[in-house]
Amino acid sequence: MTTTPNETSQEQLERVAHGRRRQHLEQKIITVLLMAAALISILTTVGVVILLVSQSVGFFEEVSIWNFLTGTEWAPHVSPQKSGVLELVSGTLLVAAIAGIVSLTLGLGAAIFLSEYAPERLRRILKPILEVLAGIPTVVYGYFALTFVTPIFQSLFGPDQVSVFNALSAGIVMGLMIMPMVSTLSEDAMVAVPRSLRDAAYALGATRFEVATKVVMPAALSGIVASFILGLSRAIGETMIVKIAAGATPNLTLNPLESIQAMTAYIVQISGGEAAQGSIEYKTIFAVGLLLFIMTLGMNIVGRWIISRFRQRYE
Amino acid sequence: MDHISIQAEIRIGMNDISTRTKIQGSSHSVRIWRDRVFVAGFVMAVLIGIAGLFALMLDVLIDGLPFLDFQFLTNYSSWEPHKAGILGPLGGTLWIVGLTALFTIPIGVGTAIYLEEFASKSRLNRLIELNIANLAGVPSVIYGLLGLAMFVQFLFNGSRNVTAGALTMTLLVLPIVVIASQEAIRAVPSSYRDAAYAMGANRWQVVKSVVLPQAMPGMMSGIILALSRAIGESAPILIISSLVVVAFIPTSPDSAFTVLPLQIFTWIGHQNPEFRGIAAAAIVVLLIVLLSMNGVAIWIRNKYQSRPEQ
Structure with a gap:
């Protein structure tokens, strides 16, 4: 892959540099995408907690937590x-x-x-x-x-x-x-x-x-x-x-x-x-x-x- | 029998049987006898498990086989038991599996690659791993509630469509795919990676051309197991779909739908008890699909494990 400068022409050098830049960019994009995938699991947990808590709050405004947890009917x-x-x-x-x-x-x-x-x-x-x-x-x-x-x-x-x-x-x-x-x-x-x-x-x-x-x-x-x-x-x-x-x-x-x-x-x-x-x-x-x-x-x-x-x- | 009495036995020596018996409280033959009785108990535990499995299979086959013919696969549901078929839910299940695979594979494999190959062992990444382990233990009804609020009501404006079902299933089976893929990636020898790095490859090139091809069989078996879970799961779909009779195959991602297990559930609860036979016939179809998928996953895993280079 690596070529030494005295063996290559100007165009070759630029092509290699361009390829390197492209690979570097590709790697950066991929890293961001992979990190986004990993964050979905965190968002799922956050979503579950927010959903359950926010919807329950409405319920507990009408029924006290104590009655909910201790009522037998x-x-x-x-x-x-x-x-x-x-x-x-x-x-x-x-x-x-x-x-x-x-x-x-x-x-x-x-x-x-x-x-x-x-x-x-x-x-x-x-x-x-x-x-x-x-x-x-x-x-x-x-x-x-x-x-x-x-x-x-x-x-x-x-x-x-x-x-x-x-x-x-x-x-x-x-x-x-x-x-x-x-x-x-x-x-x-x-x-x-x-x-x-x-x-x-x-x-x-x-x-x-x-x-x-x-x-x-x-x-x-x-x-x-x-x-x-x-x-x-x-x-x-x-x-x-x-x-x-x-x-x-x-x-x-x-x-x-x-x-x-x-x-x-x-x-x-x-x-x-x-x-x-x-x-x-x-x-x-x-x-x-x-x-x-x-x-x-x-x-x-x-x-x-x-x-x-x-x-x-x-x- | 504690350690002291066993040691006492050794100290006294093998020839003085009467003294040994007195000190231990239970003779050699009693101990051997007790050993055998308990072995029988342990074998029974295994046998009861296997007997339960066979009883279940026989129960389903005896109830279901009279209703099982080719028409059963090609008819829609009907009010008459002998005309009822599973074409509608079969189509819905295919849609769910297809879309779930489409969403789950990139996200699940991506998460695994990120955690194993890209992430440093920072606090955030440890949190992600812990979180995935806990998500695997969240009851499926909770995913159903999440899907109902997040996908049906928020994303699709109240439309209980097949994409909402598949997205919910994706969240449900994602931990399975991630954990299986992580294990497959970890099993790739680090010398392979080092060789690629030594040739000047960057991280993504190493993953793309060395790690992924090597980890593919392990990932595949995890993906198949996850998809078979998505096929068999009904509680979240019961919340998302809520359709009792479906006489159509979903034609687009925003179609209404039902799935095979949900149809089975509906038939079990039908007023006409003859529908229980129909439910059993549908169970036979479902089990054939799932057992062959699990078989393929196990076959891939075994083939992969027996490879010499590890």
Whole structure:
């Protein structure tokens, strides 16, 4: 590329200089464009926060934050208006708790098997099969909960005990959906535990189970906890399963066989076009959305922080 | 069983079995037995996951196959279950995927290139990375609300069109593309870059002619996974589109639309229970599309990983 001045004519020199200038300009333009692309993600976050906060402010002018957070009745569309979000929060948490129990039990068990017991060849077959679960659309899980799982519970406990829409089916199916996430993250944490710790325990005569539960799991505990927190956050934000299978009845209950309404299900129900823009009912979805955003963001930040701290310990 | 008792076992020696049993509290055979029982438990966890997957597939196939024929793909939705088809939502899904790819690929790959090759590790850039990780965890309904306010109401004056849907999907899947592309770029050996720099190439030339071609397979598999997420996602589209019956294929970027998962959702909630079979048939089509896309992504990833030069 580079040519020395005494070997080239004036025109060649100018051509090279011109080419260099052009390349330099090109690089500058590209850098600005790439930076603009990277800024879109920042703008997205800013947009979400501004939107949720500005729309909620209008709502909180009419309903106090205290009443919103502590009221136990949710009926913003009738008058006198009742805007206690606890009925929706309890619905969301009930489903998420069931999903959490299912996904932690199955996910942790699978992670221990895959990381501590399964030979490499078996692991290579089982892991992709389990990961198919994570790629199935949520609307399909909703269908599965409604048409397969709920009828099973209805025949077990009697149709008058189990509502067609209930928290239990939605929670179990959601747990199945989140299981690969919990399993993969927990397994990553366990695989990162140094081999020497395992070898030391084996040398002392420990069985595989003892190595897994008394050496590997305590060492990987923070990663396992993080996987569980991220899984729960996913369950809280999930929409279609609860919309299809858990019902549309705001309900402050601990009975998983009853119909409930989750926060996400309420948001899509109202925003689907039923409420007029600017009405109090329309504003409620942004207040509920803001609460949902704060809950999931908080859990994600905690989960990610635990994972990054854990990585530093062993890497 | 804690470490002290295991150590005690070693100290006492292998021949004095009775003393060992007393000190440990549980005999060798009990420990072996416990090991086996729990292995069975761990295997069960894996098997329940796989059984759940198969139950789901069978449930959908049994309900849906009677309705699945060629006409199902070429008919529009209908009030009669046996005449209903998915042509409208299939067209809408194609539009959404096409436009989302058009928006997502340059923005997502651009962000990744900027963060990995151009940005210094300044506070702003660390903030961008942290922000992308958090965006990946924002619930999809929130993106729906953002799309409704920002694209439908602000940008398109209340028109619930297919471009608004695709822009919303772009924001939703962008973190997936960025994170996958960053990993692919990081996997390119720095010796390749050094060689190009040594020949006088500038930063953009290095990226364009060395880094991008090498990182392409990894980026492709991330892009395919992101697009399959865009195909399967329905909550934001439920907020953006809000159409129940669509008897047309969108003809331009400002057409109204529905997508396959949203049509499935509508049919599941139909008063006539026969429509659940139609919903299942549409699910079969959706799953075939998504599983083959995921298969291609995994195939690309494996082929890429098995290359010797790393």
